[in-house]
Amino acid sequence: MPDIEPFSPRGMFHEGWTAEVSDYAIACGWSLKGKQFIVGDVAGGIFAFEGDTGKIIWEKENTHSGGLLAMAIHPEGEIFATSGQDGNVQICNCHEGKVIKTLDLGKGWVEHLKWSNDGLFLAIASSKKVYVFNEIGEEKWISEDHPSTVSAITWSNRNELATACYGRVTFFDIVNNKTNQKLEWQGSLVSMELSPDGDIVACGSQDNSVHFWRRSTGMDAEMTGYPGKPSHLSFDDSGKLLATSGSERITVWSFIGNGPEGTMPGELCHHTEPISSLAFSNKGMLVASGSRDGSVVASFLKKDGNGDPVGAAFAGDLVGAISWRPDDCALAAVNAKGVVNVWKFKVRTNLFSKGFK
Amino acid sequence: MSINDKVPVTILTGFLGSGKTTLLNRILSEEHGKRIAVIENEYGEVGIDQGLVINADEEVFEMSNGCICCTVRGDLIRVLGNLMKRRDKFDYVLVETTGLADPGPVAQTFFMDEEISSEFTLDGIVTLVDAAHIDQQLGRSDESSEQVAFADVLVLNKTDLVSDDALDTLESRLRDMNRMTRIIRAENAKVPIETVLNLSAFDLDQILKRRPTFLEPEYPFEWTGVYDLDAGKYELMLEEGPDPEMSLVALANQGESEEELKDGAESSVRLYAEKANTLEPGNTIPYGEHINLKLEDKGNKSFILNIEKPLKIGLFTQHTAEEFNMKVIKSDENKEIPFNTERFWQAEHEHDDEVGSIAIERFGDVDPEKLNTWMGRLLSEKGVDIFRTKGFISYSGNPRRIVFQGVHMLFTAQPDKEWGNETRRNQLVFIGRNLNEKEMQEGFDKCLI
Numbered sequence: 149m150p151d152i153e154p155f156s157p158r159g160m161f162h163e164g165w166t167a168e169v170s171d172y173a174i175a176c177g178w179s180l181k182g183k184q185f186i187v188g189d190v191a192g193g194i195f196a197f198e199g200d201t202g203k204i205i206w207e208k209e210n211t212h213s214g215g216l217l218a219m220a221i222h223p224e225g226e227i228f229a230t231s232g233q234d235g236n237v238q239i240c241n242c243h244e245g246k247v248i249k250t251l252d253l254g255k256g257w258v259e260h261l262k263w264s265n266d267g268l269f270l271a272i273a274s275s276k277k278v279y280v281f282n283e284i285g286e287e288k289w290i291s292e293d294h295p296s297t298v299s300a301i302t303w304s305n306r307n308e309l310a311t312a313c314y315g316r317v318t319f320f321d322i323v324n325n326k327t328n329q330k331l332e333w334q335g336s337l338v339s340m341e342l343s344p345d346g347d348i349v350a351c352g353s354q355d356n357s358v359h360f361w362r363r364s365t366g367m368d369a370e371m372t373g374y375p376g377k378p379s380h381l382s383f384d385d386s387g388k389l390l391a392t393s394g395s396e397r398i399t400v401w402s403f404i405g406n407g408p409e410g411t412m413p414g415e416l417c418h419h420t421e422p423i424s425s426l427a428f429s430n431k432g433m434l435v436a437s438g439s440r441d442g443s444v445v446a447s448f449l450k451k452d453g454n455g456d457p458v459g460a461a462f463a464g465d466l467v468g469a470i471s472w473r474p475d476d477c478a479l480a481a482v483n484a485k486g487v488v489n490v491w492k493f494k495v496r497t498n499l500f501s502k503g504f505k
Numbered sequence: 506m507s508i509n510d511k512v513p514v515t516i517l518t519g520f521l522g523s524g525k526t527t528l529l530n531r532i533l534s535e536e537h538g539k540r541i542a543v544i545e546n547e548y549g550e551v552g553i554d555q556g557l558v559i560n561a562d563e564e565v566f567e568m569s570n571g572c573i574c575c576t577v578r579g580d581l582i583r584v585l586g587n588l589m590k591r592r593d594k595f596d597y598v599l600v601e602t603t604g605l606a607d608p609g610p611v612a613q614t615f616f617m618d619e620e621i622s623s624e625f626t627l628d629g630i631v632t633l634v635d636a637a638h639i640d641q642q643l644g645r646s647d648e649s650s651e652q653v654a655f656a657d658v659l660v661l662n663k664t665d666l667v668s669d670d671a672l673d674t675l676e677s678r679l680r681d682m683n684r685m686t687r688i689i690r691a692e693n694a695k696v697p698i699e700t701v702l703n704l705s706a707f708d709l710d711q712i713l714k715r716r717p718t719f720l721e722p723e724y725p726f727e728w729t730g731v732y733d734l735d736a737g738k739y740e741l742m743l744e745e746g747p748d749p750e751m752s753l754v755a756l757a758n759q760g761e762s763e764e765e766l767k768d769g770a771e772s773s774v775r776l777y778a779e780k781a782n783t784l785e786p787g788n789t790i791p792y793g794e795h796i797n798l799k800l801e802d803k804g805n806k807s808f809i810l811n812i813e814k815p816l817k818i819g820l821f822t823q824h825t826a827e828e829f830n831m832k833v834i835k836s837d838e839n840k841e842i843p844f845n846t847e848r849f850w851q852a853e854h855e856h857d858d859e860v861g862s863i864a865i866e867r868f869g870d871v872d873p874e875k876l877n878t879w880m881g882r883l884l885s886e887k888g889v890d891i892f893r894t895k896g897f898i899s900y901s902g903n904p905r906r907i908v909f910q911g912v913h914m915l916f917t918a919q920p921d922k923e924w925g926n927e928t929r930r931n932q933l934v935f936i937g938r939n940l941n942e943k944e945m946q947e948g949f950d951k952c953l954i
Contacts, residue, residue: 171591172590172591174590190587190590190591191591215587215591217587233587257583259583296564296566296579297564297579297580297583299579314564314566314579334567335566335568336566336567336568336577336579354566354568354577354579354582354617354618355568355575375619376619376620377618377619377620379620422619422620468590484590
């Protein structure tokens with residue numbers, strides 16, 4: 149990558165392990181409560197590594213003909229789901245990678261998968277439809293056709309699912325099969341995040357803006373001025389900070405007080421090329437970002453959304469996905485060359501444990 | 506990433522039944538050593554034989570400002586976004602649009618979406634035209650005119666179903682609508698692969714090389730021949746041609762350099778503006794006058810040229826010499842004198858269609874600020890009707906020329922090669938609907954320093 153000197157982990161990033169998968173790695177996540185790390189590559193290869201050592205536990209090739217598009221690990225960490233261009237979803241066992249159930253949804257790409265927080269439901273978006281299945285692959289609910297392809301899905305609480313598509317966000321009660329709320333905005337919504345309490349709906353839009361709604365008050369607002377489309381959004385666990393990016397900068401909006409309307413957002417400028425993945429830690433105001441330039445940075449944020457880098461590393465190529473271990477004591481990044489990097493992350497507060505055992 | 510590292514994309518468009526799928530299958534089955542990904546709409550006409558084919562919905566997104574000039578294709582962004590991750594496997598991408606689709610949102614996606622534009626480059630737009638049916642379609646549907654207007658290459662297909670004359674007429678009508686396009690005739694979509702791939706369609710130098718006259722002003726004459734003649738009597742002999750008469754201006758002391766030819770053309774334009782004197786066969790041709798040769802009679806017709814002392818004469822003729830097999834013959838020796846130099850000019854056409862092209866060519870530098878203001882206003886007011894813009898500009902103080910291209914309101918400009926010793930100039934082409942040539946030229950002239 150231009151202008152970037154390879155460098156070893158710095159700050160709170162410490163040497164962990166590296167491994168390699170067969171192709172461009174696009175999805176990853178921690179399973180078995182952080183004991184295992186699973187990576188999916190674009191060609192449909194799935195690889196499970198030992199969380200502490202990086203030792204390969206099992207691997208599978210060509211799980212989805214045409215390619216893999218998404219992966220979601222169940223909150224309990226015992227099973228996971230993958231989907232692809234073949235229109236299929238596979239629910240697999242994390243221990244051996246064995247397929248428990250294959251769901252055939254037709255010929256459309258299956259681009260989005262989300263387990264509900266309690267793990268009872270798996271939401272699946274394919275083309276204009278959204279499906280909900282239970283853990284063992286039984287169909288529980290199907291949406292009507294949306295006006296266009298569903299671009300994002302997320303669970304707001306136990307039984308409520310939010311979907312975003314061109315021009316609107318819709319909340320469905322999937323148990324009682326009714327529509328709870330429709331939030332409309334003429335624009336191509338490309339990403340969606342909900343605050344942990346489900347009240348704030350933030351969407352990145354194709355025309356380089358972030359649009360958000362507060363469900364409790366019905367108020368909505370638009371944040372413009374992004375140099376690119378904000379395809380990466382992440383809320384912190386308190387729902388007070390929303391990190392967004394549509395370029396090499398991360399813009400952080402603070403919902404504390406009367407914000408973010410009329411306030412100046414925080415800005416983090418650590419990367420030389422646009423952000424390709426963004427994730428708040430599971431606890432605390434720590435945000436990690438991966439960039440097309442191959443760098444990964446973690447920053448501690450203040451209440452106003454500004455912050456300082458506390459750790460950084462060079463992953464070698466465009467960062468496809470990043471993932472905090474459930475205890476936040478390790479951060480993983482997978483890249484376009486299929487390289488997996490896991491760094492120990494040691495924090496100096498009592499709130500966090502002290503890294504690997 | 507430089508433009509050369511980007512994966513080139515060709516957009517293939519054309520009305521239903523024009524032969525898009527046949528052409529696609531030809532491209533895919535030909536031995537070209539390229540790995541081509543084909544993205545086609547859900548409602549493809551016939552199946553594709555081979556190659557990676559991805560179905561895409563027809564998903565056009567308007568932006569929240571409601572500007573229809575800034576629409577993009579959501580399906581295309583998703584599909585290309587995914588291809589990007591497997592780019593080592595592809596050298597080329599072909600996007601086939603449905604017969605009724607406006608190519609605009611497809612082309613705009615390559616300008617509007619920064620992730621797509623950082624990895625892919627729009628190499629060109631190829632429009633297939635059904636020679637037997639396009640004539641009716643052009644009058645009836647906006648989409649077919651737009652597809653012609655967007656084209657870098659027009660494949661005039663099914664030529665076997667139409668007479669040569671009809672083809673000539675059609676080609677000239679299409680040429681009027683889009684002066685920049687390259688027109689290729691084909692039967693059963695049989696065209697060499699290099700005519701549709703690697704077009705570098707936005708490379709104006711290439712376009713100029715292919716059609717040196719496309720940016721020129723239009724003249725009331727099509728051809729000039731310069732003859733080096735000794736003193737004596739000569740005959741200008743014409744056979745039967747497509748017209749019962751032909752206008753002509755003969756200039757004495759006509760030089761042969763490009764600059765002298767252009768000077769001669771300017772003088773002739775002024776003379777052509779005056780009423781023509783009609784000459785019967787056997788009459789003597791006067792110099793520096795607009796005359797009209799009567800060519801109604803059968804067989805050869807001769808007009809006299811009297812040369813008192815050796816000189817070069819330039820004949821600026823309404824039609825080309827070839828059309829009448831026109832010759833200059835030294836009377837006493839009965840010997841044909843070949844021309845020293847010939848030059849073709851862009852001839853004036855009648856513009857019947859609403860869609861047409863405008864070219865502006867001016868020497869000198871422009872003031873970047875004034876140009877931005879003018880261009881910004883032009884595109885915001887007329888963006889819906891301006892389909893394509895291409896050109897290069899000389900910014901004052903900048904050693905390199907600025908190359909730009911655009912679709913509707915969106916355009917990109919970037920520095921290109923250095924001017925060096927070349928005369929600094931500006932060439933702009935606009936293709937669109939109901940464009941006001943005079944107003945646009947005047948607008949641009951105000952940006953010149």
